[in-house]
Amino acid sequence: MTVGEFALATGLSTKALRFYDERGLLAPADVDAHPAYRRYAPGQIRTAAQIRVLRAAGLTVDDVRSVLADPASLSARLEAHAAELRRRRDLEDRALALAAAGVYAAPDPDDDGGPARPGPVAERTVGPTPWAGVVQRVALDEAGEEGTTERANAAFAMLFQALAEAGSAPAGPPWTALRPVPGAADVVETVLAVPLSGPAPAGLRVDGHEVVTGTLPRRVERYVDVRADAGETDLLDDAPGGELPHPDLLGLMDAFDAEDAGAAPEIRQILVDPEAGHVELAVTVREEVGPGQR
Known part of the structure; x- marks a missing residue:
């Protein structure tokens, strides 16, 4: 069969036939080297049809x-592919539901034309807080992985032990904060900090x-x-790039941007009760002069 006849019989274009020949899927049964004519055998129609079916799948x-x-x-590959399609379909359905719910959509403006202030954001005044911490470097492609969390937990345990041995008492729940590493766009430093009831002990060491x-x-x-609760927003932790930022974090940043445009706040994740999924996300809006200060 000529290329044209074979193309009509299989539904594959001559361009597709040449592509599959080059990729080693469907070589012509015969090639006349001088005029460069390609011919296919009738039995190859089945192979061409199978290629179309599998590619369409x-x-x-x-x-x-x-x-x-x-x-x-064939059976094992189809089963694995079907499982991957179901996983992707589940992710797409959840993402569609999240998009339709408007959780991550831009907030509607208030009637006066100003940006809507997110509901859960609150403010408080906090006194001076001495703290001590340790630094861990994390590659962005590792952020959120279980091993990173385990290393942070181990570092916190060592920090608490060192503080106890130095006679320094924690004054509240610990927090974490990220900061960039100069000259390393794909690496961040995580500060694991513990608030203290007094000045940090001199010469504090954590191996x-x-x-x-x-x-x-x-x-x-x-x-x-x-x-965290059963009705919590699905953060799509199985999506490419890992889980989405929590909606409350976006609300916090929206509120910050509305009144403090141009600032670059350090976000502190305060671990109130991490085992129960209870954290606070806090940023400093402004420093204040305390009583007796000028």
Whole structure:
């Protein structure tokens, strides 16, 4: 059969036939080297039809080539592909529901034309807070992975032990904060901090970690209280790039941007009760002068 006849019989264009020939899926039965005519055997129509079916099902060219080379692998490859399609369909359905619910849509403006203020955002005044912490570097492609969380938990345990040995008492729940690493766009530093009832002990050491200390000044904080529950927003943690930012974090940033445009706030994730899924997200809005200060 000529290329034209074979194309009409199979529904594959001459361009597609040449592509599958080059990729090793469907070579002509005969090629006349001088006029470069290609001819196909009638029995190859079945192969062409199978290629069309498998490609229409979404299998890759490499997968189709493997099936043609090893027909016994067809069932297992189809089962694996069907499972992947179901996973992707589930993710797409959840993303569609999330988009339709408007959770991540831009907030509607108020009647006066100003931006709508998110409901869960609140403010509080906090006194000076001495703290001590350790620093961990995290590659962005590792952020959120279980191993990263385990390393953070181990570092916190070592920090608490070092503080106890130094006679320094925590003054509240610990927090974490991210900060960029100069010259390393794909790496961030995580500060794991513990608020203290007094100044950080001099010479504090935590084996294998960089120790940092400081004092947050008296300040006004803007914060949201985040609690995990059964009705919590689906953050699509199985989506490419990992889970979405929590809606309450977006509300916090919307409120911050509305009144403090151009600022770059440090977001502190305060671990109120992490095992129960209870955290606070806080940023400093402004520093305040305390009583007796000028």
